[in-house]
Amino acid sequence: MESHYPFTLPPLPYAYDALEPELDGRLIHFHHDKHFAAYVDRLDRILAQAPAYQSWSLEQLCTDWPSLPCAIRQDVRNNAGGVYNHDLYFRTLHPLPVTSPGVALRAAIQRDFGGTPELKAAMRSAALAQFGSGWAWLTEDCDGRLAVCRTPNQDTPLPLQPLLGCDVWEHAYYLQYQDRRGDYFDAWWRLIDWPEISQRYEQYLSQRPHYPDP
Numbered sequence: 217m218e219s220h221y222p223f224t225l226p227p228l229p230y231a232y233d234a235l236e237p238e239l240d241g242r243l244i245h246f247h248h249d250k251h252f253a254a255y256v257d258r259l260d261r262i263l264a265q266a267p268a269y270q271s272w273s274l275e276q277l278c279t280d281w282p283s284l285p286c287a288i289r290q291d292v293r294n295n296a297g298g299v300y301n302h303d304l305y306f307r308t309l310h311p312l313p314v315t316s317p318g319v320a321l322r323a324a325i326q327r328d329f330g331g332t333p334e335l336k337a338a339m340r341s342a343a344l345a346q347f348g349s350g351w352a353w354l355t356e357d358c359d360g361r362l363a364v365c366r367t368p369n370q371d372t373p374l375p376l377q378p379l380l381g382c383d384v385w386e387h388a389y390y391l392q393y394q395d396r397r398g399d400y401f402d403a404w405w406r407l408i409d410w411p412e413i414s415q416r417y418e419q420y421l422s423q424r425p426h427y428p429d430p
């Protein structure tokens with residue numbers, strides 16, 4: 217994904233039907249080529265009319281939108297978040313997923329949740345509890361602690377670093393699962409690309425400043 221304007225839709229990193237039977241090809245086609253593409257197109261159209269902000273990074277647009285002019289503030293919030301969240305979503309799924317986290321992430325999950333089944337239960341509760349459209353997240357804070365949270369609409373968890381996000385907008389599942397959000401969550405969980413998530417976790421760890429012990 218580009219770091220700033222103009223943004224372009226990243227190609228889907230697998231075939232539309234590669235995630236079947238958990239997520240069928242028609243669902244993925246609409247989600248990626250219509251919904252994700254629409255966020256990218258709208259964000260570019262907004263920024264085309266606001267050249268002062270074309271150098272802002274996607275993360276800066278997601279976090280600093282309150283300082284933007286009123287005329288574009290809410291639209292940037294919605295669409296920059298939509299771009300950021302969907303870029304992460306499609307990159308963290310895999311047709312042939314490795315089903316367990318790497319050593320460092322597994323240890324952190326054990327420390328902060330008691331194990332992967334407990335993490336899954338916490339994320340599932342967050343996904344089901346989100347009222348209306350939004351996301352359930354696994355995040356890492358500045359102390360390296362993992363947490364589960366949820367955000368409404370297309371808000372991101374930034375500045376908490378997102379490791380994994382479950383899209384619970386109806387466009388993410390209704391074509392296949394209708395009102396069975398829990399079944400969609402269970403299917404989505406089976407597709408998680410744990411090596412990718414583990415790599416993100418280790419990357420954040422390595423970027424964190426190290427302070428000497430007092």
Ligand SMILES: [Fe+2]
Pocket residue numbers: 247251302383385387388
């Ligand atoms: Fe979505």
